[in-house]
Amino acid sequence: MTTQKRPALRVAVVGAGPAGLYAVGQLLDQVDVDVDVDVLERLPTPHGLVRAGVAPDHPLKKRVIDNMFEFYLDHPRVRFFGNVELGDRVVPADLALWYDAVIYAVGASDDRKLGIPGEDLVGSYAAREFVAWYNGHPDFSDRQFDLSSERAVIVGTGNVALDVARILTCDLEVLRQTEIADYALDTLSRSKIKEVLILARRSHMQGAFNNPELEELGESSTVAVELRNATLTPEQQCLEQQLDWIDRRKVATLKKLQQRQLENPEKRIVFQFLTSPERILGDERVAGVSLQSNRLVGDSPDTLAIEGTGETTEVATGLVFRSIGYRGNALADLPFYDSTGTIPNALGRVLQHNEILPGVYVTGWIKRGPSGVIGSNKKCARETTSCLLEDLAAGRLKGDVLSPVAVEAELRQRCKALVTQSDWHRIDSAERLAGTAQSRPRVKFTDRASLLLAAGVPE
């Protein structure tokens, strides 16, 4: 007796960041069913925030691209279509007709605002914009950042805040060996910044950074670290001992960083705890920030809270970065929760008015919000692909699709300069070749025109 194997399942993954690519890997791992995957990405390049977010001085983390993600994209059952923005000439309703299932993994392309006066002055930016700029993201490469102020202020204490502080104070010789955008190197080489002031609303026991990122600040012999408002009242002294292991380690590292004796520190990073920005000062340009002091209340780590003391001070600066979180954007007519910046879902199945939309899934930051490390997206994608496979087994996917050839023809007709995996390989090789000449991992193309030229794709 011969059993007839189901024709290959046809899945589209929208967004070629970690979440989408882990989903691809998991679909390829299936033994009972063959899955063909098309990956649609708005940029001409894959890899999402691993290319355009992870700091250039963290090359080890970027190895996940070569050792994992490229392996998936090169798989014969997978096609990459770059330079295709969903919501533009191709919309979710098209994909619903073309594929058995669609997984949206578009990440978080906006950020949370401070909501204080002066936030829109020239010189006040999102850390997100600065990060995308120094990483050569083509939508941000024409930005200008004026680093002529002696002090930069960062609001927020997450890993992104530490990345920005590190890049702003980093030894240029170190950065010259990385894949940082050339124009960013040039701007940084003219920087006058001597101090990066990190403002933390909460206490030194509640930093949002991770331990490895914090410890790394101790590896610099030219950048001193200073703590402000990190002493506790006698009644609160015992709190530090009650913290969990991760937070205890952070507090110990902060103290170690402060005690370091550097011979000739050229720059410094100052953590000012229990301080909230109240207003960004200036007429057209940022001239300073008005700060409000907070005090810590509560008698156990779980009940710690802060309250304003009413005391205000001012600090002079020409540059403010808000770094209080990324935020997802609505995508075309897909459902969207404005309060969380995510697509409503149950374990990855997209919900509309609390009903499951058949064949539509979500994973990554647009599913759960902007948290976790790269690998968190693997678990997140696993939950989503399990639901998809369950729905397949239960006969809940429609099974009426366009052939791979027809899909490509549709895409080529609607999107002028489609970038395939072999086109991306051309970009990748050219970037690496340029890097070899300068002993750098790569020299990035940073605008669409030069990316497409390197890809060999006429605009």
Place this chain on the structure above:
Amino acid sequence: MPYVITSPCVADYSCLEICPVDCISPNPDDDAFDHAEQLYIDPDRCIDCAACVDACPVNAIYKQELLPPRWTHYAEVNRDYFRNAEKRIAVVQETSL
């Protein structure tokens, strides 16, 4: 000497999936995974087979005596994680009595 996970770890649990003695934590099936900064190897249970080293996409795993100088303290960090995990389990058992 056991193997040790260092700071480049991106918590993609490829090592955990391949470890023959299941000595890497936290498991993605546990809630602790959702707050983990990285994964850790239990030095008392690691059998030094090195399977995890090849599985790691970011080369974050080293044999303890070969740890690069900037990461030697990770031997203690890995060990400490399990000391604290044991404490946590003890606390849970106590309170559930």
